[in-house]
Amino acid sequence: MYTMRFDHELNLLDIRWIGLFAPEAVGAYAEDLARRFAAEGFKSGYLLRMDMSASAVQTQDAVAAFRRSFDHFPAASRIAIVTPSALAKLQVRREMTQSYMRIFDTRCAAMAWLTDTADRAAA
Template identity: 35%
Template sequence: MLPPEGSMYTIFVDRAEAIIEVTLGGLMSVEEVDDYIADLKQDFVAHELRDYSMIIDVSACPIQPQDMIKRMGEHMALMPKAQALAIVTGSSLARMQIRRLFTQPYARIVASAAEGRAWVVLGTEPSG
C-alpha cells in the first residue's frame, strides 16, 4: 500500500495484535520526518500502545539523504522500544542504509509485508 497522494507516509495501527504498520514513500525531508514522528507518537498515545511491534515498509523509497537519516536516527533513539521490528525493502542499496539505521537485535530486514508480519507476530526468521 502506497501513501496517499501528497503524503510521504501512512500509519495503520492493528490494536488487536499491537502492531504499527507504516508505509514510507518518496524522498523525505527533515521536516517530513519530524511530522511523521509526531504523528507516530500521537498514535502511540491515542491507541495506548506499550508493548508493540512495528512493520515499516520502505520498498517505495529511494535512498534517502543523509540529513534525513540522521534525523530519523535521533528520533528513533527516543521512541519506546518495540518488541519486534520488521523493515520491508527489496533494494540491496536500501538494505545497506537500513542496516546502519536499524541496529536493534529485534529488527529484521524482510522482503515482504507478509514476511514482516511472520517475524513480528510469530518470531519466524526472514528467509533472506
C-alpha cells in the same frame, strides 16, 4: 509520504513510507506518529512493520533527522523492515542495530516473522 495503522489485536504498528523524506519533514512525521501512538494507547513492546518498498534510500540529512527524532521513542519487541532494495537494506542495517530487527523482501514474510509466536518464545 507515509501511512500508519494501529492493529490492537496484534499489538502491531504498521507503517508504509512512500518516497523520500525531506529532512525538515521528519520532525512533523515523528510528532504525528508520537501523537497517534499515545492516542491509540500503544506502549513499549509492540510489533513494528515498516514497509519501505515504495521509498527510496533516504538522504544522510534525513537519516540524521530520524536519529534525533526517534531517539526516545518507545521500543518495539520486534521490528520487521520491508524493502527489496539492496541499498536500502544497507542503510537500514547501518542505522537500526537492534537485535530484534529483521529485513524482508515482502510484507507477507515480515508479518509471518512478526507473528511467529514459537520463534518469539525461543528468543
